[in-house]
Amino acid sequence: MQRSILKDLLILLGMFGLIWLAASLFSYPENPQLLSIEKEERLGEVYVDLILLNPIFRELENERVDSAVRMIGKRLEEGLGHSEYNYRFVVFENEMINAFTVPGGNILISSGLIGFCDSPEELASVIAHEMGHVEERHVVSRLIKELGIDILTSGNQYVMGEVTGLLTSTSFDRKQEEEADQFAAELLEHSSIEPRTLASFFRKLEEELDNELMKHFEIVSTHPNFRSRIRKALSYVPGDDFEALPIDLDWEGIRAGL
Amino acid sequence: MEYHPLPQPDEIEVRVREDAMGAYFMMFATAAMGLPLPILNLVAAVIYFYVNRDKGRFVQFHTLQSLYSQIPVTLLNSGLVVWTIVNFAKDYDFTSYYWGYLVMTATAGLIYFIFSLVGAVKARKGIFYYFVFFGKVAYHQVYRIRPEHGTSAPKNRPPDY
Ligand SMILES: [Zn+2]
Numbered sequence: 001m002q003r004s005i006l007k008d009l010l011i012l013l014g015m016f017g018l019i020w021l022a023a024s025l026f027s028y029p030e031n032p033q034l035l036s037i038e039k040e041e042r043l044g045e046v047y048v049d050l051i052l053l054n055p056i057f058r059e060l061e062n063e064r065v066d067s068a069v070r071m072i073g074k075r076l077e078e079g080l081g082h083s084e085y086n087y088r089f090v091v092f093e094n095e096m097i098n099a100f101t102v103p104g105g106n107i108l109i110s111s112g113l114i115g116f117c118d119s120p121e122e123l124a125s126v127i128a129h130e131m132g133h134v135e136e137r138h139v140v141s142r143l144i145k146e147l148g149i150d151i152l153t154s155g156n157q158y159v160m161g162e163v164t165g166l167l168t169s170t171s172f173d174r175k176q177e178e179e180a181d182q183f184a185a186e187l188l189e190h191s192s193i194e195p196r197t198l199a200s201f202f203r204k205l206e207e208e209l210d211n212e213l214m215k216h217f218e219i220v221s222t223h224p225n226f227r228s229r230i231r232k233a234l235s236y237v238p239g240d241d242f243e244a245l246p247i248d249l250d251w252e253g254i255r256a257g258l
Numbered sequence: 259m260e261y262h263p264l265p266q267p268d269e270i271e272v273r274v275r276e277d278a279m280g281a282y283f284m285m286f287a288t289a290a291m292g293l294p295l296p297i298l299n300l301v302a303a304v305i306y307f308y309v310n311r312d313k314g315r316f317v318q319f320h321t322l323q324s325l326y327s328q329i330p331v332t333l334l335n336s337g338l339v340v341w342t343i344v345n346f347a348k349d350y351d352f353t354s355y356y357w358g359y360l361v362m363t364a365t366a367g368l369i370y371f372i373f374s375l376v377g378a379v380k381a382r383k384g385i386f387y388y389f390v391f392f393g394k395v396a397y398h399q400v401y402r403i404r405p406e407h408g409t410s411a412p413k414n415r416p417p418d419y
Pocket of ligand 1: 129170
């Protein structure tokens, strides 16, 4: 009797475990695995081109700024080590304080943000946060959730318009923000940049939360929880062998030339 | 292990059959009542069991079977309520595991409902209807012949032979 009861129990547990698993796989196609990195990169290229066609996001033509951003990006990529993505950093001409991520490792940065950052390290901490969204595939999850994988990859021009709209306005949820913050702190440390720059930069942002220029900045979209994010970023302690290497740029000169 | 003999349908009084059927319907009622806070209906179900304790083994079996099968459904529902509240409170994503869990919980609720309905109809006809697992557990608990223990009140039993 006991044996037969136990067998029944195992059958029940197994059956419902399978239902959970199967339903998780099929019921909600938000899984970023649905889109391969190669496909993501191909899509990303198209989206970046589309976004840059929009006069709001016109690419900034300033060799000095470009090379500065490339230098910061390179430092972070070296800190990251192996990545499936080929990063591309694009600066667009807009006074809004903004930076966002387009699929395929494309990070778009406004000239307004560069002017707002008091040091290249501050800009590096924003870029590191965005790279967190890339590596954790938050953007892809978001798009698949909003549109579904079939629509996303359909290549339809109306869909493209919708996607670019989403990309330039998407905010992430609190968990994703915290993941990106954590990622940024670690990446900064590995890149020999003081990880607590993130916290000091957040504090600066917090004082400016009412600033109209920041209303599209995804990094501050989780207002109510901003304090706890600052606390978390502050409590990140780099390892004993950590040594900050300054990013060697004439930052004031670069900002003056914007 | 020894079990008490099972009564045949024609040996069970109509009043007893109705009480046994009532157990399933009672569970539905408490389940509906307990929707916002699923754990409440378990409390009500346990009370129902104790109130009907002395109505004989047939009623006890059906009440227990209904009660036991309700426990996992209730736990699943509670989990869903907690998960949903946490997601809203902390602004977490409703992940695929959440939706999978929701589907599983709904499936469990539906299966429980169908089996209970069948159980109620069979009970009304004086028939034993065993759910997977829970039926066996309830039968085992109600019909198993327990060894006497000294502290309880004396009971008259037929002689051993
Ligand atoms: Zn972010």
